[in-house]
Amino acid sequence: MKINVLFSPATADELYFTGKTTVVIDVLRATTTIVTALQNGAKEIVPVATVEFAVKISGGMFGGQTLLGGERNTKKIEGFALGNSPLEYTEEVVSGKAIVLYTTNGTKAIAKAKFSETLVTCSFANISSVASFLSGLNKDVEIVCAGRSNNFSMEDSVCAGKLISEISKLNEELYLSDSAKASVALNKSFGKNILKMLEESEHGNILLDNGFEEDLKYCSKLNSSSAIPYFTGNVLKLYTDNKNSSQTGKEN
């Protein structure tokens, strides 16, 4: 089982992902928000790469059961029901709803990886579940760090390293690329105190400046969810393991 990490979605094109097993990570905040929304009963998340497309499909396809969510430069987009704070995606708000989600980095990275054979999202909230899922598949894995404006971000890379460390506990025969080895080392250097790492990161600083201190605390929680957001038919849904559905959190 080979594991590779892309520190930026910019280093690969859409076709690179064809037929691959891919994990997208955007700790601050898209993939933390996605797992929270699905855990809280959202029917599905539609990740989109442009605001225009988000507005277009929310108007027609989904009727009254659709919410528009997302952010540009950390702030909620005008006319959208929700921003990109996972704390907004409570059961009361999202239960039973389809959510069309646009974010600056995360949903773009998911959309880019859409030709993957298997595509799931990960954050600190669900590392353990995603590690079990990938280890069970036992296929080569590409981990895509959404980063920030195509640049490296510490939090996504540390999360990738922690995910690889978890997989290595379940699967002894791992071949790690340079970037995968680097991620594991970064998790050892910075992953012991996740909240501190987030607070000292570039993106964390911007969120703190914009009043999202509680979001950082929430995004730093490790394995608070057993849900696995799984991309199928252009939407993210909760992954259901038919053999043992209790492993994968709240099911629809």
Next chain:
Amino acid sequence: MKINVLFSPATADELYFTGKTTVVIDVLRATTTIVTALQNGAKEIVPVATVEFAVKISGGMFGGQTLLGGERNTKKIEGFALGNSPLEYTEEVVSGKAIVLYTTNGTKAIAKAKFSETLVTCSFANISSVASFLSGLNKDVEIVCAGRSNNFSMEDSVCAGKLISEISKLNEELYLSDSAKASVALNKSFGKNILKMLEESEHGNILLDNGFEEDLKYCSKLNSSSAIPYFTGNVLKLYTDNKNSSQTGKEN
């Protein structure tokens, strides 16, 4: 003084570098070869982004005093006088010559950063000199890791981290981006035994498979040169500090 590291040239376009102070690193092997060639008396290096352009300009502009050098997939290009092994660039071969150089990653990264106000190249061979030079300038720095086919490479990132650590000894007021902090941590994790790190890297493995064991040993040497390859008028020359030229190695 802010320092940022790009782990791949793919995450920025040419105009990103306009007016910036940029360091390009391609340890295996372009920037090790470049510093070796200039140290050994080459008049200048013309870094080019395509083989076709290398052949074109070598035929006309430089007459009999020009050598064509470079590689594609680690191997010397047919019709070229030299490959990309620094061991080929001896004083006997390169003294007084202009060298048109094409390599898969390094010279492309240099060509991409050509709009920088100041552009130098670095490898383990000349870290200390480049650190002194940058600290003296005291401007914000972009370090570009040439990587391998736009992907992250361990050796360039560890070299970037070691360069930043050297600068931090000379300049106390550094602001490090996420990628710069990660590079420093990677140097701490992998930079103690440079040869071992090269041997275990993806690119190092490919070079070993192709018989370049001696190149890895050569490229692992720390501060074997005081030369600083400096980009000016579309070529790389030895940087000459008029105030104290003895600091910057062999001068023309």
